[in-house]
Amino acid sequence: MLSKSLKFGVAATRNLVKQTQGPHIRGLSTPCNKNKLDPVQESLLAEPCILVDESDNIIGQASKRECHELLADGTSPLHRAFSLFIFNEKGELLLQQRSDSKITFPSMWTNTCCSHPLMQGDEPDGVTGVKLAAQRRTTIELGIPESQLNVNKMQYLTRILYNAPSDGAWGEHELDYILFLKGNVTTALNSEEVQATEWIARQHFPEFISSIQASGAKLTPWFSLISRHLLPKWWKNLDRINEFEDHKTIHKFN
Structure with a gap:
């Protein structure tokens, strides 16, 4: 459990729920039983995700279940995703710890909101659609009002491609759009x-990352990749973040 005495120089919105340590932490090392899925999370598995090739061309759609169940070779279909990073007026980053009932990477710490645009409405429409999906999911997950999630103020930066198993049954294989707000x-x-x-x-x-790791908790694989390879430069230059917008590059971490 993160020490409540740790001070990170913020007036934190601290909604911490006690973390379970030791063998009960679910994640990369603990298989998930498909027959005991959380009913709310299981109901979301029918959502239509957007299948893409490695150049981000749309090639079809598949259910969230189909996109996250591991195939016999340990992979899963490549689909479009987003990772939103929200910074307040002090330049502080809002992080979340995923619920214990999440099917992939439960209990792990990650960026503000990460999910998928769906094959519905305008969400398949490139950057514009991804921003709409980010607005929708951030309101659902964090309860942030849509009025505070203006898509016109979201800054698209780049895309990453990665593949990561969550356990023996589920995993992620995403082409992930990075957004700042x-x-x-x-x-x-x-x-x-x-x-x-x-x-x-x-x-x-x-210091925060070290404290998480010391507690036995983990970071999601996409957030870990972004934090190591991309976030430091962006965060340091937050006041001119628009200069880093890159529509050509797809950073491949496979």
Whole structure:
């Protein structure tokens, strides 16, 4: 459990729920029983995700279940996703800890919101559609009002491609759009999705990550990749983040 005495230089919105340590932490090392899925999470498995090739061309659609069940070779279909990072007026980043009932990477810490645009409405429409999906899911997960999630103020940065198993049954294989949003927001957590949040200042981020790892908890694989390879430069230059917009590059971490 993260020590409540740790100070990260923020007036944190700290909705922490006690973390279970030791062998009960679910994640990469603990198989998930498909027959005992959380009913709310299981109901979301019918959502239509957007299948893409490695150049991000749409090639079809498949259910969320089909996109996240591992095939015999240990892979799963490549589909489009997004990762939203919200920073307040102090430049602090809002992180979330995923709920214990999430099918993939439960209990892990990650960026503000990460999910999928769906093959519905305008969400398949490239960057514009991904921003709409980010607005929709961030409201569902964190209870942030849509009025505080202006898609016109979301900054698209780049895309990453990665493949990561969650356990023996489920995994992620995503072409992930990275979005930044600057502004103060209010949260009302959906406990089916998120169990805790934390505002973290850039200078205290390494300490926070060390504290998480010391507690026995983990970071999601996409957030770990972004944090190591891309986030430091972006965060350091938050006031001119638009200069890093890149529609050509897909960073491949396979």
